[in-house]
Amino acid sequence: MNSFQRRLVIATQRDRHAALRKRLINAAERTIAANGLAGLRARDLAGEAACAVGTIYNVFEHLDELILCVGLRTLAMLDTALGAVRLARPYGSMEDAAEDLVRLALAYLEFAAKHTVRWRALFEHRMSEARPLPQWFVDQQHALFAQVERPLVTLLPELEGDARRTLARTLFSAVHGIVALGLEEKLVSLPLPDLRSQLAATVRAITTGRDQLRSIDSADRQLDVPRC
């Protein structure tokens, strides 16, 4: 085999590898979107992607990596959905920025209500054996929080980088909690229109009381309530 032939063989292997990865991600995505993580079996995925079960581990380090690849697609879909409702023009006022936060929150609710199963899988999945999250996944999470950061630049201009990033994550988490328990049939269940108005009102209350978010790292860091 000359060097040209050798390069051709390597290129073909790489293509096959990439094609198999894609087929497996597609298969896992269909399963997760339909039945969540509980329905995921390596054997079924191998069957759908027309490969041997063991071959999965030639193209993915572990099943967690495959699940994260699907999670990455869900995060990207969410990022697109949130980007689509953002005010396109620059904020002319505080109200614009506050209203942008409300629109983001409502868009998050719509996304979760429409893609409930795959959205829930994103939060249910935990890495086995305390593996760290890969950087490409962390980066996609940050893109999401960055959407929340933009209105905060206007609402709380004196908050610098890290403090603003942390606050964006906190506000995302508060909205997530209202959406997650609101859509959950078990603990709290609300009709969608009620959930929308509750969510919008809570976000408006937070932006109205935003002065409380300026000096965020004071006495509350210590525990001053009796331990339970």
Next chain:
Amino acid sequence: MNSFQRRLVIATQRDRHAALRKRLINAAERTIAANGLAGLRARDLAGEAACAVGTIYNVFEHLDELILCVGLRTLAMLDTALGAVRLARPYGSMEDAAEDLVRLALAYLEFAAKHTVRWRALFEHRMSEARPLPQWFVDQQHALFAQVERPLVTLLPELEGDARRTLARTLFSAVHGIVALGLEEKLVSLPLPDLRSQLAATVRAITTGRDQLRSIDSADRQLDVPRC
């Protein structure tokens, strides 16, 4: 057998039945507190409670009922923990009521941080086959939301029963979201002192901006953002 003997037999059966239920709930509680729902196997529980696997279904309708019995204990522990940090005296001011909400939120965080595994199990569990939740479990949830309702009576006195109950659930959900994603290693992770100050500041922002929570059922019920 005379009627006295018959009553004695029935009473003994009832005692045994109750004792076995208790042993099984204790066994399930130990497992859930240590390893969460994933570690729960009917066979192991039967072994711990010294009964046959099939006997579990003589004293519980289904495994869901057993899991809910453990969940009831978790909810009751949480109720006690929240009750312990409430201001004992009546609120002398709006600030008192607002600060009570902050204390409740911080106590919720401490509870979740201390009892993470069993607290998480409470939210992860879903009823099989879309069974409805039993009323005794729903009642214990309501007791929890009632803790949040008390300060709301002072903060938003014009809100009547149903609207106040719904708002209490929403605020609980927002706090839950901040706590759940904050303690989650995967999506968002914050050191506990930072998490405390973020949580307290967010609750203060909500109480400061509480005027937004008065007229909660207006235009937001309709969807005015583009569907994703």
